[in-house]
Amino acid sequence: MQTIPLEFYLILSAVLFTIGTIGVLTRRNAIVVFMSIELMLNSVNLTFVAFSAFMGDIAGQIFVFFIMAIAAGEATIGLAIVLALFRLKQSVYVDEANQLKW
Amino acid sequence: MSLLYFFFAILAILAISSAVVTITSRNPVRSAFALVFHFFTLAGLYLTLNAQFVAVIQVLVYAGAIMVLVVFVIMLLNLSNEERLSERFDVRKAVAIFFGIAFVIQIVLSVLIPGTFQSNLHPDSLRIGTAQEIGKVLFSNYIVPVEIVGILLIVAIIGAIVLAKRKLD
Numbered sequence: 001m002q003t004i005p006l007e008f009y010l011i012l013s014a015v016l017f018t019i020g021t022i023g024v025l026t027r028r029n030a031i032v033v034f035m036s037i038e039l040m041l042n043s044v045n046l047t048f049v050a051f052s053a054f055m056g057d058i059a060g061q062i063f064v065f066f067i068m069a070i071a072a073g074e075a076t077i078g079l080a081i082v083l084a085l086f087r088l089k090q091s092v093y094v095d096e097a098n099q100l101k102w
Numbered sequence: 103m104s105l106l107y108f109f110f111a112i113l114a115i116l117a118i119s120s121a122v123v124t125i126t127s128r129n130p131v132r133s134a135f136a137l138v139f140h141f142f143t144l145a146g147l148y149l150t151l152n153a154q155f156v157a158v159i160q161v162l163v164y165a166g167a168i169m170v171l172v173v174f175v176i177m178l179l180n181l182s183n184e185e186r187l188s189e190r191f192d193v194r195k196a197v198a199i200f201f202g203i204a205f206v207i208q209i210v211l212s213v214l215i216p217g218t219f220q221s222n223l224h225p226d227s228l229r230i231g232t233a234q235e236i237g238k239v240l241f242s243n244y245i246v247p248v249e250i251v252g253i254l255l256i257v258a259i260i261g262a263i264v265l266a267k268r269k270l271d
Contacts, residue, residue, distance in 0.1 A: 004110050004150065006219040012114050012147075014209035016121055018202040023125030025198035031130050031176055035137050038168070039121055042144055045160075053151040053231070056224030058239050061231070064156050065240065068163050069251045073258035075168045079175045080265035086179050087268075 009050035016043035028093040030082050034075075041071050110150055117143040130176045134169060141165040152223065153231040 016039060023036030045064045052060025086092050088099075120143065123136040141164040148157035213219075229235060240248060 003223045004106060007213050008110065008114075009147075009151070010213045011206075011210050012117065014206050014213075015118055018206050019118070019121045019125060021205075022198045022202045026195045027125065029130055031172065031179075032125065032133055035133060035172065036125055038137065038164070039124065039140070042141070042164070045156075046144060046147060049148050049151050049153045049156055053153060053223055053227040054219065056226035056230065058230040058235060061153055061156050061236060062240060062244055065159070065236075066247060066251060068159065069255060072163065072168060073254055075171055076258045076262040077265070079171055080262040082175060083178070083266050092179060 006050055006054045009046060013043045013047045013050070016040075016046070028095055030085065030092045030094050030097075031079075033094060034078050034082070037074070037078075038071060041067060106150065110147070113143050113146045113150070117147065131173070134173050134176060137172075138165050138169050141169070151231075152227045155231060155233045155236050 020036045020039030020043060023039065024033050027033050027036065045067055048060040048064050048067070052058065052064075082092055085097055089096055117140055120136045120140040124133045124140060127133040127136065141160060145157040145160040145165075148154075148160060
């Protein structure tokens with residue numbers, strides 16, 4: 001069965017991961033940083049599914065489920081932290097959360 | 103075959119552009135909706151890999167559950183117009199973009215060595231993408247991780263309730 005080569009998926013995944021990394025490093029809004037982390041997790045999922053389909057091994061797709069479960073847990077905890085931060089500082093900018101800095 | 107390439111190219115362009123909109127847009131609501139669109143394009147890419155069940159779960163869990171949570175928090179905080187005056191170009195941004203491009207070039211060079219990967223989908227790929235196969239493996243070989251993930255989700259729910267409560271008593 002002739003298909004798109006695996007390299008295309010890997011390159012696309014690398015580009016998406018890098019966009020997510022740039023988002024984490026450059027944005028100040030904690031919610032956008034959080035969404036960039038979701039972008040990075042999703043690009044890794046794409047790599048897992050691509051290798052799983054090209055190797056004929058189901059373990060990659062199983063791992064995608066675990067990553068999704070971790071992402072759901074991270075979403076709930078992260079957004080709760082953002083809410084608590086907003087209550088404390090009236091802002092969600094990550095560079096204003098400096099209580100631990102002495 | 104060329105139709106498949108066309109489909110892949112459209113999905114890849116849409117995925118990259120929606121990701122760029124997600125990280126560059128000043129309005130958090132707009133980046134949330136771009137991210138929902140990005141999740142749909144990724145589901146389409148999973149379909150080109152014969153991973154039907156993962157594609158459905160992607161739409162249900164990410165676009166359905168996680169993004170609803172994000173949009174709720176954005177609406178709850180009501181912070182659309184504060185962002186505009188404080189976002190600026192600085193050296194941090196330049197360093198991030200430089201290292202990002204260097205990373206992509208590194209990966210592309212290492213991936214493009216000819217003969218590293220096989221260029222055809224495995225013949226089993228149609229079979230292992232179905233819900234039946236994934237369920238069989240998930241509840242036999244991977245039953246302990248599944249239980250641990252259940253515990254993790256319970257801990258996350260309790261932690262979110264504790265963190266979001268107004269006052270601990």
